Amino acid sequence: MPRRRASRPRWRLVTIDIDGTLTTVHGWRFLAEQRGWGALWRQSTARYLRRETNEDEHLRDLLGLAEGLDRASLYEILEATPKIAGIGEAVAAWHADGTKVALLTHNPPYIVAWWKKRFGFDAADGVRRAPGFRRGRVGAAGAVVADKAGGLHRLLRKLTIDAAATVHIGDGWADAELFPLVGAGVALNSRLREVERAADLVRHHHDLRPMVPALQKLRPRRR
Numbered sequence: 001m002p003r004r005r006a007s008r009p010r011w012r013l014v015t016i017d018i019d020g021t022l023t024t025v026h027g028w029r030f031l032a033e034q035r036g037w038g039a040l041w042r043q044s045t046a047r048y049l050r051r052e053t054n055e056d057e058h059l060r061d062l063l064g065l066a067e068g069l070d071r072a073s074l075y076e077i078l079e080a081t082p083k084i085a086g087i088g089e090a091v092a093a094w095h096a097d098g099t100k101v102a103l104l105t106h107n108p109p110y111i112v113a114w115w116k117k118r119f120g121f122d123a124a125d126g127v128r129r130a131p132g133f134r135r136g137r138v139g140a141a142g143a144v145v146a147d148k149a150g151g152l153h154r155l156l157r158k159l160t161i162d163a164a165a166t167v168h169i170g171d172g173w174a175d176a177e178l179f180p181l182v183g184a185g186v187a188l189n190s191r192l193r194e195v196e197r198a199a200d201l202v203r204h205h206h207d208l209r210p211m212v213p214a215l216q217k218l219r220p221r222r223r
Helices: 027-034 038-049 055-064 071-080 087-096 110-120 149-160 173-180 194-197 211-217
Strands: 013-016 100-104 123-125 166-170 184-188 202-203
Touching: 013 149, 027 038, 027 055, 027 071, 038 055, 071 110, 087 100, 087 110, 087 211, 100 110, 100 149, 110 211, 149 166, 149 173, 166 173, 173 184, 173 194, 184 194, 184 211, 202 211
Parallel strands: 013 100, 013 166, 100 123, 166 184, 184 202
Antiparallel strands: none
């Protein structure tokens, strides 16, 4: 009897935001509080939510919160950051279905690399022009560029996957801007009505594993 060929997965790529999506508290808020700088995080975030600063300016403030941290201390904070359950299990389940999973975030390379290795993501794209480790410590934040749309295109080129076969999961304004650019957008644990209105699917749960069957039922929008 001829062997039945496995059906091609509807979604060839899942891209996922980190802060507020894979974490139950904003990662930079947690980092700031560990360093005793919670007030600085609150001030910058309040200005951003009031649209008094742009994304690049807000990111520069956030990256400044990590300045001077050594690698071991940073990784300890990242490991302790409260996260939703089942991240590694969901990534493994998508892999079993033949779907690649990538991080698409406004985090710098030194944070993205930790998440990618820790949970087995296939690829990642983060904020551009961000500082890295200098002599074993996080360098000073200079001019940074928030470019999730560019990050999406870079990932699609790298993985040779079409946008129509991609679904993005996120919770913020920058994520909502990506939803029309891909096959479908999912608002996960978003607190912003604009994001939920832009999404094809809205979910609120602190576990990534239910997203695996949910995406199997989610049909790509017409393009």
